[in-house]
Amino acid sequence: MDFVASGTLHSRTKVCGKTNCKCATDPEARHGPYHEWSRRIDGKLRHSVVSSSQAELLRRAIANHREILALLHLWKDKTAAEILNPENGAKRKPRQSQRINYEKT
Ligand SMILES: [Zn+2]
Numbered sequence: 560m561d562f563v564a565s566g567t568l569h570s571r572t573k574v575c576g577k578t579n580c581k582c583a584t585d586p587e588a589r590h591g592p593y594h595e596w597s598r599r600i601d602g603k604l605r606h607s608v609v610s611s612s613q614a615e616l617l618r619r620a621i622a623n624h625r626e627i628l629a630l631l632h633l634w635k636d637k638t639a640a641e642i643l644n645p646e647n648g649a650k651r652k653p654r655q656s657q658r659i660n661y662e663k664t
Pocket residue numbers: 574575576577580581582583590
């Protein structure tokens with residue numbers, strides 16, 4: 560069982576504002592990265608600051624969640640198609656008794 564998480568992860572670096580700090584002039588010397596995980600819990604947006612190792616796990620968990628949602632979406636579409644157009648299912652597995660002929664007249 561792999562991790563699954565909803566929401567989004569934001570990672571960014573920051574400048575501290577001190578003029579004598581390296582970060583003021585060198586973009587490579589900016590502080591961080593800082594990671595923030597945002598997700599909805601009972602309709603309310605929640606933010607959590609997480610470590611780099613937690614961010615790595617969350618990145619994978621969020622990707623897993625999106626993949627599951629995409630599969631679920633596909634499954635729902637196929638279910639609707641099967642139920643509303645059962646002849647498509649018959650075409651896929653042709654059986655003589657179920658075959659319907661649409662002959663052009
Ligand atoms: Zn700085």
